[in-house]
Amino acid sequence: MEYDYQFVPVGEQSLNIVFPEVIDAAENRAIQSLARALLDTDEGIIATIPAYHTLTVNFDAFRTSFTELTNKIENVIKNHALLKNDDKKHIIELPVCYDEEFGIDLEAVIKYGKTTFEELVRLHTETPYLIYMMGFMPGFAYMGSVSEKIAMSRLKNPRAKVPAGSVAVAGKQTGMYPIEAPGGWRILGRTPVKLYDPAHPEPRYHAGDHIKFTAISKKDYYYIQKLDLKGSYELKELV
Template sequence: MVYEYRFVPVGEQALNVVFEATINAEENRLIHSLAHTLLKSIGKDGGITGIIPAYHTLTVNFDIFQTNYAELTKQITSIIEKHSFLENEGKKHVIEIPVCYDEEFGPDLDAVSKYGKTTFDELIRTHTEEPYLIYMMGFMPGFAYMGSVPSKIAMPRLRNPRAKVPAGSVAIAGKQTGMYPVEAPGGWRLIGRTPVKLYDYNHPEPRYFAGDYIRFKAISKKDFYYIQKLDLDGEYQLNELDQGEFF
């Protein structure tokens, strides 16, 4: 397979590897695989200080005292042309996130339901049916950009964003779905909320990463408050599902 890509300098200490400007799971998996390969084959010893995968780009930060733009682009080109990064496509992590799809937590449930000409139950089944790929992390710590939402419920974002969106809110914006890790302004359509704390600056290990998959599980309001208490007490663990169910 021939990949179309180009390099773009980002200041003196970073570069972007830019692939085709499309949003699809296959291309994004290749980007994550390439990121893993660069960390493994070049890594800190070779001057890489950080890697940020996005929808169709990969940002590579580097130490100018160890390497430079020309040397890195040469190394990355060799890896891409040899297709050696494909060897790093390994196990897919599917993480289950409990969500209460209730109008108290999802003020846009009715609007999204009408948009898709579905009942609430059909909307919930549609949103929880398949796992979503985390294409990238961004906007704020712990915010996962996921897709792709089925077309019939892929309602565009609000024209006028809300000043405050509660932490844990699960939302839709076109073909994307996401979870607000902390309270923040936002214009996505709110359809539910998870009782799980998605981001904790006191907790060094994130609960999910770009390249993982999220499967939403519908829960009752009673279970919401029960899980919320368990999570606050540090007694709740997210389930990792068997990838064989989906892939």
């Protein structure tokens, strides 16, 4: 593996594998791949939590210890051929309505980028975004990287309530709010798709997947929302 890393104990039952602190798609893919590989080993690993540049590993302290486990992880890293180039690429299409009713911060971001509405939508929907990690709440995907032009930093004072389904940017990151929550990201639009449902909590996408936004009209927004509520809307997988 081409990345430097070090092991840091986080508790008597957890450790971090820390890679260089950058937002880098290739490095993150290696981390995602390692996260899966470690779960497949039988070394007392309970859970792995991949993030931008870290992999948190929770383990059973009665089966293994920090020293023992780090030795084994080192071997996994050495022998795991997929680490460098894990090509399984899922691209999931997510419809977004960039209407000004939903996109509370559209005006501010257009001004920030000295651009037009059409250009902003084009830039935000142009490329698939890698999900670097899931966090904050179920269904919240931290994705990147958006074009510099619309990469407006988050609000100084977060809003008390961001509506469920809001699609937003924060610097070069982009993501969706699955449920109503406080938040400071700049809101560009809203997806009609329910991203978190306590009755069916299984996530519809995972870290390592890609999301490609596609712009829809307000009419389509309500149509898809209706279908989705009935459970008859499937997210389209592009690859």
